[in-house]
Amino acid sequence: MVLDDLGSSLRSTMDSLRGKSHIDEDDVQEIVKQIQRSLLSADVDVDLVMELSDGIETRALEEEPPGGTTARDHVLKIVYEEMVGLIGESTEIPLEQQTIVLAGLQGSGKTTTAAKMAWWFSKKGLRPAVIQTDTFRPGAYDQAKQMSENAEVEFYGDPDGEDPVQIARDGLEATEDADVRIVDTAGRHALEDDLIDEIEQIDDAVDPDRSLLVLDAAIGQGAKDQARQFEESIGIDGVVITKLDGTAKGGGALTAVNETGSSIAFLGSGETVQDIERFEPNGFISRLLG
Numbered sequence: 001m002v003l004d005d006l007g008s009s010l011r012s013t014m015d016s017l018r019g020k021s022h023i024d025e026d027d028v029q030e031i032v033k034q035i036q037r038s039l040l041s042a043d044v045d046v047d048l049v050m051e052l053s054d055g056i057e058t059r060a061l062e063e064e065p066p067g068g069t070t071a072r073d074h075v076l077k078i079v080y081e082e083m084v085g086l087i088g089e090s091t092e093i094p095l096e097q098q099t100i101v102l103a104g105l106q107g108s109g110k111t112t113t114a115a116k117m118a119w120w121f122s123k124k125g126l127r128p129a130v131i132q133t134d135t136f137r138p139g140a141y142d143q144a145k146q147m148s149e150n151a152e153v154e155f156y157g158d159p160d161g162e163d164p165v166q167i168a169r170d171g172l173e174a175t176e177d178a179d180v181r182i183v184d185t186a187g188r189h190a191l192e193d194d195l196i197d198e199i200e201q202i203d204d205a206v207d208p209d210r211s212l213l214v215l216d217a218a219i220g221q222g223a224k225d226q227a228r229q230f231e232e233s234i235g236i237d238g239v240v241i242t243k244l245d246g247t248a249k250g251g252g253a254l255t256a257v258n259e260t261g262s263s264i265a266f267l268g269s270g271e272t273v274q275d276i277e278r279f280e281p282n283g284f285i286s287r288l289l290g
C-alpha cells in the first residue's frame with residue numbers, strides 16, 4: 001500500500017512515525033482513531049469498525065517488526081492486512097459458461113449493472129446475454145433492451161409478459177447459445193414478501209451459478225436487513241456496488257458483504273455500459289480512508 005493512498009490526516013500521522021524504532025500505545029491509538037473517523041464517515045458499520053480497530057491495535061502493539069522493516073512500515077502493513085481482512089478479496093468470477101442472477105431493491109442499479117456486466121464479459125471474449133424479467137417497473141424492458149444494444153450484446157425480454165418466472169425460463173431457452181446469461185430481476189422499494197417469493201421462484205427456475213446483490217453506494221445501515229433477506233431467500237455470492245461516481249464511498253456495502261459472508265465482485269461508476277470495473281481491494285481501501 002503506498003502512502004499516497006491514505007487519507008491526508010492518516011498520512012501525516014504515519015509520516016510523523018518516520019525514524020521511530022518503536023511505536024507506542026499513543027501512536028497506535030492516534031492511527032486507529034483516524035482510521036475510525038474515516039471509516040465511520042464512509043458509512044462503514046460501527047461494529048465492523050470496532051472489530052478492525054481491535055485487530056490493528058493488538059497486532060501493532062504485540063508484533064515485532066521483522067528485521068529490516070521500520071516500525072512505521074510494519075504498522076502500515078498491519079493496517080493494510082486488517083483492512084483487506086475486513087473488505088475481502090474480489091469475488092471469483094470465472095471466465096466460463098455461467099448464469100448469474102442480479103438481485104436488489106428498485107433503483108439500486110440492477111438493470112444498468114446487467115448490461116455493464118454483459119459488456120464486461122464480451123470484452124473478455126465471451127458471448128453474454130441479458131435476460132430481463134422485471135415486469136414490475138414501467139420502462140424496465142425498454143431500458144434493458146436499449147442498454148443491451150449499447151453494449152452490443154444479446155437481449156431477451158417480453159414487453160407483454162406478466163409472469164417473470166416464465167420469462168426467465170423462456171429467456172434461458174432463447175439464449176442457449178450464449179456463454180454467460182445475466183438475469184435481471186424486479187426490485188421493489190422495500191423488501192415486500194411478494195418480491196422475495198418472486199425472486200425465489202426465479203432462482204429455482206434459473207438455478208444460477210452465482211447470485212449477486214446490487215447495492216447503491218449510498219446505502220447506509222439499511223444494507224443489513226436487505227442483505228440478510230436476500231441471503232436467506234436465494235443465497236448471495238457477491239455484491240456489486242453502484243454509483244461510486246457520486247459522493248458516497250460505499251462503506252455501507254461492507255455490512256452486506258459481512259452479512260452474506262460473501263465479497264465484492266464489481267464496482268459501477270457511471271450510467272454507461274463501460275462504467276464498470278472488477279473490485280480490487282487496494283483502490284477501495286484508499287477510497288474508504290481518503
Ligand code: GDP
Nearest residue numbers: 106107108109110111112242243268269270271
Ligand atoms: P434498477 O431499478 O435496480 O434496475 O436500477 P437501474 O439500473 O434502473 O438504475 C437506477 C438509476 O441509477 C438509473 O437512472 C441509472 O442510470 C442510475 N445508475 C445505475 N448505476 C449507476 C452508476 O454506477 N452511476 C450513476 N451515476 N448512476 C447509475
